[in-house]
Amino acid sequence: MAIFPSKEWVEEVLKLAEKSEEYKEASKDWEGDFLCIIECDDEFLSDLSRKEIMEGFMSFLDMIPEERRKKYKGSSMGDFMEKKLGISLDASLKGLDLSEKLARISKLSAEDLSGVALYFWADFWHGSIRNMMGVAPGEHEDAAFKLSGKYSSWKLLVSGQQDTMRLVMSNRLQLEGDMQYMMKRMKAVVALTKEVLAGVPID
């Protein structure tokens, strides 16, 4: 069971993609990276009040080198971390007193999350995931595809409860990029959801 989003979740996804022959076959001619934007919502706040989710969240942010993590400064996420959670973006995220942070979270409401978003980038290339990592705002803006949506919708996707197409069609996730390219390669998209993402159960 992994926490989404977390370093552990990214590692599990990469491991499974490497192992899955079905995914490799279905996406063998896929070329195109994704910038993924997770918009934090009520469900995120509720999940974050659990220690293990908070730890996962920290491990995810810790994947971004300190120098680049500073790019969150001034963004809604930066303000959320520094002003609401009291986490400095200039310092290491290791060894933080999480119980103090959890206490702060219990006093927050959905309004405190306005515009707060997490970013990660995944580079899909000929049957493998060459790279997947947390990124800072403004990075990889030139990705072939951009997929954004609320945390609760992302959870439906990464848990395999809903397929990408249904989430995108119903506007719960917003997709930008070359639609014709994607529509002709739906096999790769379906295999990623079914064979890889759904194969990493999330807590």
Add this chain to the structure above:
Amino acid sequence: MYCEIDPRIAEDKGLSLLRQETHRFAEEVMRPAAATLDKMSDPARVIGKDSPYWDVLKQMKKLGYHKIFIDPDYGGLGTSATEAHIILEELGWGSVGLATVIGVDQVPPGVASIFGMGDVIEKVVEPFVEDTEAKYHSCWGMTEPECGSDYVFLCEDSFRPHVRELHPGQVKAVKDGDGWIINGPKSRWISSAPAATHVGLHVTLPPHDSLSNGAFCIVPLDEEGVAKGKPIDKLGLRDSPQGDLAFDNVRIPDDYMIIRPPFYEYRVGQIICVTSCFMGAVFTGVARAAFEEALKYSKDRVQGGKLLCEHQSVKQKLYKMFEMVESSRYYTRKVMEHVWSKTYIEKTFDASSRHALSAQICATNAAFEVAHEAMQLHGGYGLTKDCLVEKLFRDARASLIMDGANDILSLAAAYNIVDEYQ
């Protein structure tokens, strides 16, 4: 019963039983009801309170035929393509008009079950699949008074650069807060519209400049601002009521907007692939019905001192009819297996449109040619209202136009063939 040559089916007792049971329903329930409905001079009577139309619809729903095209994860019957084809051929054999009724009935909940989420599942799909009393009855609103076959071209990727040369569409939706407002007319050819409670509607979205900038939504027809036209009087499929729909500031919730840009132009073709397969299966049933009538009559009717079937020229005609029926069945079944897999199993929605369109063209051409020959073999009797082939001929003639005129379907398929056949 016809001889099944596919061993997967012939040796499967379950499939044989399915075929027998569906055939019994088609023969004992659909045919008598269709004959009654067909003879009603006032088309409005077809959907009248005491019409057999409702009785057949209820029975079809009790048997689950309204769930064939629903995603099994959302209450669908979970049939295989082969099972679906077997059922649909038999229903078409019984009455292609009533088969069309149960076919279009599934378009809105079927599409919603594949692509929809939220309220539309809870308020439309779930009550629909559970219904056995025909409380819910759907239709599929695509063509418009000024925009008919234009829609067929949307199913061809190869035609995409030319879509803006087509009519931009007359039914328009605009976002209004957390919902949508719909305005405009749909044409008189909407099957089941006069009797339906819901429509699966094709609309365009701002700036309303092209059909490709369109969307598919579900509209409950009891909403304020919906106007239903009277059932039209027509040549064939008189047991399937058709009429127009008009929308005047009709509001729907956001979850009822199922397919929207930029996906609409890539997905609408896949809906057409499924409906073309439906047409292929049910009109194979019509072709077979006409052939069987001709064969039976030729073994009974004496002309020139011997039975019709003993004349060599008649034998040749019967052979040709048989060949068309069998070709139609095995080709359309194979295409349905392909489309089914891409839609309900792999969910990659990349079925070959040229094959789907050609399944419809193949079966409807077969139905018309076989019904025409069957009528010819029946002589003067074939022209009378007492003779089943007279109805089959009218139904088969309508099939060359309904659900996309064959000329246009073949043209759309040709764009795909020229661009993609290798």
